[in-house]
Amino acid sequence: MGELRRHGPLLVQERLRDQVANALRAAMIAGELRVGAVYSAPALAAELGVSPTPVREAMLALAREGLVEPVRNKGFRVTELSERDLDEYTELRALIEVPTVGRIARTVPAEELEALRPVAREIVTAAARHDLIGYLDADRRFHLRLLALAGNERLVEAVGELRKRARLYGLTGLxxxxxxxxxxxxxxxxxxxxxxxxxxxxxxCMRRHLGHVRSLWSAGALPAVPEPRSLPDGG
Structure with a gap:
């Protein structure tokens, strides 16, 4: 069989799936999708105003990230992270990020590092405004762009995956x-x-920051999750 070509409708479908996945991540961050609750693709599709197909595709993508798990004949359950999960993710990040920032401090010119200051300020501004989506987006961009300065793409990918899995735990409580x-x-x-x-x-500083975040998770992750509200727009 010859190589398949990408056509317009497939690209449109792919973009819609990504938009739905982003909307669902945002709903998890805001507590609109509750940990432990089971959601069906048709019900979520109705709230988002799309067909069930891109929702199923998005949920499967989120399952690969460890954010949800399939429930046979029912839909998907939002996964809960244990204290051990959080400890292990934090330990892995420390093993990677602590020595990497040391290498970056010794080898990367100051002007390249200074270019990250606007993103660092975005993190603070978003936190002050209680903009959790903006906070996570800026925080992700800062850390991954910083690590990219070490020149190891696989390292950046690995930390990106760890961040997804430890994603929003306790953020609303913090x-x-x-x-x-x-x-x-x-x-x-x-x-x-x-x-x-x-x-x-x-x-x-990086070691303290990761330890600080972990201790804040312990303090902030336990309050009851708010009742779900309407999902954010997927566009």
């Missing part, structure tokens, strides 16, 4: 408790250490 801004400001501290070429300081 926001309600007022501790999210303090965590956000640590990105600016890290950036200043990197620009100053302080490799030991940058490593210590």
């Amino acid at each position: 926001d309600r408790s007022g501790t999210l801004v303090a965590s956000a400001e640590e990105h600016l501290e890290l950036l200043d250490l990197l620009i100053g070429g302080d490799a030991p300081g940058a490593e210590a």
